[in-house]
Amino acid sequence: MRLRRGPALSSYFWLGVGALYFIVPLFATFLFSLNKNSTGKCCTLDSYSWVIHNGDFWHTLRVSLLLAVETIVISLLLFVPTIYWVHLKVPRLRPVIAFLALIPFVVPPIIMVVGLLKVYKGTPDWFYAKPWGFLAAAYVILAFPYTFFSLDAGFRAIDVHTLTEASQSLGASWPTTLLKVILPNIRAAALSAAFLTLAVVLGEFTIANLAAFHTFPIFLQYVNETQAYPAAALTLMSFGLTWLAMLSLLLVGRKRGGSRGVVGGAR
Amino acid sequence: MAYLELQNLHRDFGTVKALNGIDISLGEGEFLSLLGPSGCGKTTALRLVAGFDRPDQGRIVVDGKDVTTISPNKRDMGMVFQAYSLFPNMTARQNVEFGLKIRGRDKADRRNRVAELLDLVGLEHAADRYPHQLSGGMQQRVALARGLAIEPRVLLLDEPLSALDAKVRVQLREEIRRIQLELGITTLYVTHDQEEALAISDHVAVMYGGVIEQMGTPAEMYTSPATPFVAEFIGTMNRLEAIVLDGAEGDVEHSGTRLRVAAARGRRNGERVLVLIRPEALELEAATNGASANSFAGEVLTQTFLGPVTRLKVTSNGTSLIADLSTARAAALPVGARVVAKVPSEGAKLISLPDDGPGLPVLDLDDQ
Numbered sequence: 082m083r084l085r086r087g088p089a090l091s092s093y094f095w096l097g098v099g100a101l102y103f104i105v106p107l108f109a110t111f112l113f114s115l116n117k118n119s120t121g122k123c124c125t126l127d128s129y130s131w132v133i134h135n136g137d138f139w140h141t142l143r144v145s146l147l148l149a150v151e152t153i154v155i156s157l158l159l160f161v162p163t164i165y166w167v168h169l170k171v172p173r174l175r176p177v178i179a180f181l182a183l184i185p186f187v188v189p190p191i192i193m194v195v196g197l198l199k200v201y202k203g204t205p206d207w208f209y210a211k212p213w214g215f216l217a218a219a220y221v222i223l224a225f226p227y228t229f230f231s232l233d234a235g236f237r238a239i240d241v242h243t244l245t246e247a248s249q250s251l252g253a254s255w256p257t258t259l260l261k262v263i264l265p266n267i268r269a270a271a272l273s274a275a276f277l278t279l280a281v282v283l284g285e286f287t288i289a290n291l292a293a294f295h296t297f298p299i300f301l302q303y304v305n306e307t308q309a310y311p312a313a314a315l316t317l318m319s320f321g322l323t324w325l326a327m328l329s330l331l332l333v334g335r336k337r338g339g340s341r342g343v344v345g346g347a348r
Numbered sequence: 349m350a351y352l353e354l355q356n357l358h359r360d361f362g363t364v365k366a367l368n369g370i371d372i373s374l375g376e377g378e379f380l381s382l383l384g385p386s387g388c389g390k391t392t393a394l395r396l397v398a399g400f401d402r403p404d405q406g407r408i409v410v411d412g413k414d415v416t417t418i419s420p421n422k423r424d425m426g427m428v429f430q431a432y433s434l435f436p437n438m439t440a441r442q443n444v445e446f447g448l449k450i451r452g453r454d455k456a457d458r459r460n461r462v463a464e465l466l467d468l469v470g471l472e473h474a475a476d477r478y479p480h481q482l483s484g485g486m487q488q489r490v491a492l493a494r495g496l497a498i499e500p501r502v503l504l505l506d507e508p509l510s511a512l513d514a515k516v517r518v519q520l521r522e523e524i525r526r527i528q529l530e531l532g533i534t535t536l537y538v539t540h541d542q543e544e545a546l547a548i549s550d551h552v553a554v555m556y557g558g559v560i561e562q563m564g565t566p567a568e569m570y571t572s573p574a575t576p577f578v579a580e581f582i583g584t585m586n587r588l589e590a591i592v593l594d595g596a597e598g599d600v601e602h603s604g605t606r607l608r609v610a611a612a613r614g615r616r617n618g619e620r621v622l623v624l625i626r627p628e629a630l631e632l633e634a635a636t637n638g639a640s641a642n643s644f645a646g647e648v649l650t651q652t653f654l655g656p657v658t659r660l661k662v663t664s665n666g667t668s669l670i671a672d673l674s675t676a677r678a679a680a681l682p683v684g685a686r687v688v689a690k691v692p693s694e695g696a697k698l699i700s701l702p703d704d705g706p707g708l709p710v711l712d713l714d715d716q
Contacts (some may be wrong), residue, residue: 123689172488239436240431240433243431243433244433244435246398246400246427246429246433247422247427247429247435247491247494248435248446249399249400249419249420249421250399250420250423250425250426250427250452250495250504251400251421251422251426251446251447251494251495251498252421252422252423252424252447252448252451252498253446253450254421257450261446262435262437265435265437266435266436267439268437
């Protein structure tokens, strides 16, 4: 009998095609970003220097990163207990919530922002005029589908009923059960919800623009319209920063143990 | 004095009566198995005792204290579940330690208790393994240690062996009984496996349709079933519907065959009864001159090898009988052989049947 020694040659071919699809645009952008802004000639790191020394870059990046963290925290605080409760006590409501979670996909952001501006009109300035209030609220809604479907998959992968009852029979209260038993076992799902929320917030343009907030995507768009080479540098840097932020989340959320996070067995 | 009492428990789910007034009284340190088919209400009863559900009516009393409305985390009930219930994010040691941490026990105390319990279930070597690194049997052992760690007032086991293979199941049930006797802990055990229930319990309660059909020691349940359902459910039983012909002599008639059954003495003539005969009590021999007294003449239909015994199915004028013979004796009665099945007068039991209803059958003998 002949033993297979490794993946077929065609696997490498398609892997290469896939890699090229992603790498070529990045490499082209990188080459473009090396041109000097004033002469258009290669090769200089002036565009990167311009970005790094731009105050708006750091300011908008800070705003967007903090907004992302705020959105992630609010979303997880709101949806982890809710989805846990739905799975445990009212599973018939799950399809209803799944349907609600699809609405931000269906309603275009431009319509959503007009609606939200009307709804929140009249709220205090600390909420309506600040990104930490209005924008964070809008982003929680915008990230709802990603948060819900990630967490829902996590809860479906564990036996919520048995783990909860086991924990309670050992004397644990509801909060202890949620924090010590349930949360560690949906950690991967919570992390994936956080990744997706981070990506949504760092890339969201329409709502921030129409609500007149100065976030990182707004800065990116402004640079793109006015300075071609620094825009390419900024694009690459934002790409790298997003990956860095995701890596940080992964490191923060990583656990020491060897759990698989899945409970088997019949019920 | 009763340590655990379930008093007139009722629980409905919509139109389904899961529990229809069950009463159980269990002494301290005793082991009771709730036995019955799926949907009989045994798990519902256990969940009410654990506090995961509330009865519509009735009370649960532990050591003289009404715990019916107390939340599950304050009941001090150790529980082992049917599904693997270890916390996947914790090692075996951390799982066992969990309840002790909740109770605020100090570290040294916790360490000693965990080591003691893991030793008790023979898993001290696997203390640092995560659940996915343990076999099903090992996981249930850790779950048992975890349930016992909190020194519960009552230990509840909800079909803890049903997901395990046959050999591990037998080993572990013996271990559960050993540990229960060693610790003297009051235990309520739910199972649908009658062999399991009979093997390890002080008392068995057979449930059907939300009520307890009969409760007694395993020997009582096996030798003296009180209802047709119990007779059907516990072990294998030949059941012959009959009419009492002569209550003074103990004569009954089944499908034209007259049988003398000691248990029928004193019965009213014309009463409908069910004659119950265990397969091992039925005497089978090769036919020489047709049926003799108290016997059926018939033919061997099938032989099923069960190891030390062989089970023979015999048919006689539409009556199906099952007899267990030693495998050596069964070899002399091959399929198709003409045989005589003698009904022992003293070994047969009797149950009254309602005069106007069928009362039977509940299960098919072929399934046993």
